[in-house]
Amino acid sequence: MTTNPQETTPNDWDTRSPDVQADQVAAYDAMRSKCPVAHDDYMGYSLLKNADIKYALEHPEIFSNKVSTRHIAVPNGMDAPEHTAFRAVNDKYFTPDRMQVFEPQIRQVVKSLVSKLPRNEVFDAMDGFAQLYAVRIQNVFMGWPASLEQPLIEWVEKNRRATLAGDREQMGKIALEFDGYIRALLDERRGADAAADITAELIQDVIDLPQDLGGPRTMTDEELISLIRNWTVGELSTVSACAGIILAFLAEHPQEQDRLRTSLAVGKTAEIAAAVEEVMRLQDPLVTNRRVTTQPVEIGGRSIPAGAKVTINWASANRDEDAFEDATTYNPHRSQENNLVYGQGLHVCPGAPLARLELRVLMEELLATTDLIEFGGANPTQNAVYPAAGYSKVLTRIS
Ligand code: HEM
Numbered sequence: 001m002t003t004n005p006q007e008t009t010p011n012d013w014d015t016r017s018p019d020v021q022a023d024q025v026a027a028y029d030a031m032r033s034k035c036p037v038a039h040d041d042y043m044g045y046s047l048l049k050n051a052d053i054k055y056a057l058e059h060p061e062i063f064s065n066k067v068s069t070r071h072i073a074v075p076n077g078m079d080a081p082e083h084t085a086f087r088a089v090n091d092k093y094f095t096p097d098r099m100q101v102f103e104p105q106i107r108q109v110v111k112s113l114v115s116k117l118p119r120n121e122v123f124d125a126m127d128g129f130a131q132l133y134a135v136r137i138q139n140v141f142m143g144w145p146a147s148l149e150q151p152l153i154e155w156v157e158k159n160r161r162a163t164l165a166g167d168r169e170q171m172g173k174i175a176l177e178f179d180g181y182i183r184a185l186l187d188e189r190r191g192a193d194a195a196a197d198i199t200a201e202l203i204q205d206v207i208d209l210p211q212d213l214g215g216p217r218t219m220t221d222e223e224l225i226s227l228i229r230n231w232t233v234g235e236l237s238t239v240s241a242c243a244g245i246i247l248a249f250l251a252e253h254p255q256e257q258d259r260l261r262t263s264l265a266v267g268k269t270a271e272i273a274a275a276v277e278e279v280m281r282l283q284d285p286l287v288t289n290r291r292v293t294t295q296p297v298e299i300g301g302r303s304i305p306a307g308a309k310v311t312i313n314w315a316s317a318n319r320d321e322d323a324f325e326d327a328t329t330y331n332p333h334r335s336q337e338n339n340l341v342y343g344q345g346l347h348v349c350p351g352a353p354l355a356r357l358e359l360r361v362l363m364e365e366l367l368a369t370t371d372l373i374e375f376g377g378a379n380p381t382q383n384a385v386y387p388a389a390g391y392s393k394v395l396t397r398i399s
Helices: 018-022 024-034 050-058 082-094 096-115 129-142 146-165 168-189 198-204 221-252 254-265 269-282 352-368
Strands: 037-040 044-047 122-124 288-293 297-299 302-304 309-313 373-375 381-383 391-398
Touching: 018 024, 044 050, 050 297, 050 309, 082 096, 082 198, 082 221, 082 352, 096 129, 096 352, 129 146, 129 198, 129 221, 129 352, 146 168, 146 221, 168 198, 168 221, 198 221, 221 254, 221 269, 221 352, 221 373, 221 391, 254 269, 254 352, 269 352
Parallel strands: 044 309
Antiparallel strands: 037 044, 122 391, 288 309, 297 302, 373 391, 381 391
């Protein structure tokens, strides 16, 4: 019988407790200074320091991504050399050339959504706008029909709730629901007059696996669905959180709004990109990712056994005072060398070029088409609950 190496480890905190969930960012900041590698049953060993997280990312032979033996996860649940082959196909969809071609389409989607936002009245940016912004870009990118927008928005929300509850049965059911949507799209693209879009391209892609892993082949449906699911979760949950984070940031910093509007008016879009990067550092739209140890390891002054669940906490890494001077202060001109918002190493986010583009265009369109973005009323924001980041409510007023 195998024993769970964490069964006997005492808990330093409870990451699902109301205290932590009321303000995740503050809770991670507080725990990082007290206990940089903190244990609880839900997240296992949470790595909270920037340097420890970098060490884990640089040592995939110790911190493996194969966290589940039951489900495949393309490419995040894989280690090299399998991961390398799947990642090569993944990356070809996010090249600078592809992004350049896609930018006008993104701008069109964002322009249309921003122009429909109410003027001079209070609205909740997280109720409609943020999700629609993310899902519509995803649909255009993948070549999917508009009729999928609402089911996908609802799917992401159900998935988030089941993940927090740790409800494996429900998570399985929800995964099957997603499979159904994607299988239908794959079937359509295998038909006689199939559309020539990214979904169709993925079906044809050859994964260059080494001979001992079976040699080059196209993806199975299970692999295609898993890859598409991971793109969708990357896009829908993370990018929609970013929309709320950006709006709340602008509302909270009217002077910075003015400075960025002026920069934009003279074509200094690099200033907008730098502001987005710094805003994401301060309030990471993705809280965590998982690893499992392949051997015993000492990290952050703590001994972790082999086979242990490890959680990389990005939200904490990016506010670590040992990695950033005045870590909790907004400074768009600081070096972003230690910013881990898109990860680092083998599993660094392949969608980062797309995400950066979407977020820059969003900030540009918000600034270009408004005179002022403000909060609407008292208590305008409500913090999101894990695994979501940012806010579940951002009461906004634009003029
Ligand atoms: C602001 C938005 C986003 C943030 C903050 C973000 C962040 C990250 C981070 C930190 C990782 C590394 C995970 C790890 O090391 O375990 C990652 C991986 C990944 N991201 Fe993103 N992401 C974003 C948007 C996207 C988008 C738009 C896509 C695709 C359309 C995407 C697809 C993926 C995939 C497939 C992986 C797994 C890569 C691998 O394991 O090799 N992400 N992302």
